[in-house]
Amino acid sequence: MRTLKGPALFLAQFAGDASPFNDWRSITAWAADCGYLGVQVPSGDTRLFDLTLAAESQDYCDEIAGQANESGITITELSAHLQGQLVAVHPAYDTLFDAFAAPQVRGNPAARQEWAVAEVRKALIASRRLGCPALAAFSGALAWPYVYPWPQRPAGLIEEAFDELARRWRPLLDEAEENGVDIAFEIHPGEDLHDGVTFEMFLDRVGDHPRANMLYDPSHYLLQGLDYLDHLDIYRDRIRLFHVKDAELNPTGRQGVYGGYQPWADRAGRFRSPGDGQVDFGAIFARLAVMDFAGWAVVEWECALKHPEDGAREGAQFVRDHIIRVTDRAFDDFAGVDTDRAANRRLLGLED
Template sequence: MSKLTTIKGPSIHLIQYLRDTPPYDTLDGLAGWAASIGIKALQVPVDPRLIDIHRAASDQAYCDALKATVAKHGVEISELSSHLAGQLIAVHPAYDTLFDGFAPKEYQGNPKAKEEWARRVLFDSAKASKRLGLKAHATFSGALAWPYFYPWPQRPAGLVDTAFKELAKRWLPILDAFDEAGVDVCYEIHPGEDLHDGVSFERFLKYVNNHRRANILYDPSHFVLQQLDYLSFIDIYHERIKIFHVKDAEFLPDGRQGVYGGFTEWTDRAGHFRALGDGQVDFKGIFTRLTKYGYDGWAVLETECAFKNPEVCAVEGAEFIKRHIIPVASGQFDDFAGSGVSKDGIRRVLGLD
């Protein structure tokens, strides 16, 4: 068993709170707001309103200033996240127009230019993360095979392997750059991405030669919606879990819809996200397992509730995470009853001497 470690937290993923009005329009404002509700760290999206990722890649003074900006509020940066850029590393043509808004306007309508922009963002995110003293980075894998996730019509032989070989080819130089920076790339295992469950993650690992920097952003809400055993997932992949999004969900199928949701809106789907504590996720089980396996990263609040006000979700969520973090024990509960037998006496106890 790994050494027990107290999970750090709460942190908060800022992407759902970034707006054009104070205090949600600047890193300084968001840091002050987050600190006021008990948040200890920020997962900062690579958005020009919060960070100039290209400058951060080469300017240590700029990175030090960013850290100082949040530190004056008593918080720190837990990770950077590049979900939008990660998505653009691999986009099936069916989704190209829909993902146009993920890139700056000058690259929209040009798939190759969007991919090249995304690559620059990822390479600079590796360098910036190192300068900021971070150990993990959150992103998406992108998707080439996702339109074919359900095998009808029958998938041509080799289609999936070809897609994953290409995905690995695009990511390997980026993974190497993060390895040079000493930072883990944590793919959010997420429907819509080619890395959406354990089997697809393993397939990717095979083609990136089990790259040590290819790791997991664990979010149980996405597993509830696809009816995957999210506790067993931790048992299987805990060595690769380096970032943890704390997000709740519920799955309520009926006689009219199930996992696929019937093209309905979020509030009407059988599966949807909820505020922490309002859904079905067994967070006691999750925090216990992650603690057991020595997860030493942050518990990062993410808010995508279909019903509740996001500011209320943040206030309630910060307290929810604090209640679930387990301060680890310094010894065994029955140490008081120890026999006192030394290693030299073990053979005698067994009757072997």
């Protein structure tokens, strides 16, 4: 067993145009002041990080890592969630997802996909340069509009979607192997990889690729009624990253999982700050300790009610309170005896 690393903070929800959230030195100093030891970096946010330069220059990577270290902060991982989303977009979402892309490729789905693939490649190279063992990403989605089977889906539709998704990601997984970096897909509604079954469908199509792995975020499992503790046991060998994000599901006679098109604060299922929802983090941290999880506990703040800065500060302490410093001995070692095969055989009635 090993002790989890943390706390760390995913910066995507905090980056902004006002200080201290608008430049790298300031936001990492702020994170340290909140009690964090690491940060997960949205690789496409140019206010904080120049992905192109990071892919080209070891000196740049050393510089930004050094600036973070001055505040006691480690770069835990890069995130390519938004770029990964654009690797596979169903036409129904073209307009909405265009905002995630560079201005020069908006309105051109083929150019946007090519740009997204190039960005993921850069993120893999930059991850290697930064010494980050995994890259967080979304898978994108071609089948998501058909997630509910009405109207009845024609035979082969979902299979064709997953065949194509695998075709697009397989070269990137091979490049991940070349760079010694795992791609940790966040299992997330809106993505074709949104539960264990869909992850397995994808994994089968990429030949059980060793670099195709998971980002575990229990909030997304709770909100779809999935057993998030059993999920840990099933996929323990594929889980590389961990988001500490809480959620609650309080169905009523008027709405349930689908939320009735309501804003987040009015939905039966909504995200909450760590400790304010229904996720059993005590059980999760215990399982991660037993399964020898090697990564960081990374707070992702997405709360429908609480101010983000309060959520960030409380989240750091929440993780500290839940990290289990694993024992280096068994509690009953004091009663142990030396191994003696002859004595053991006598105890079993197996006299020589």
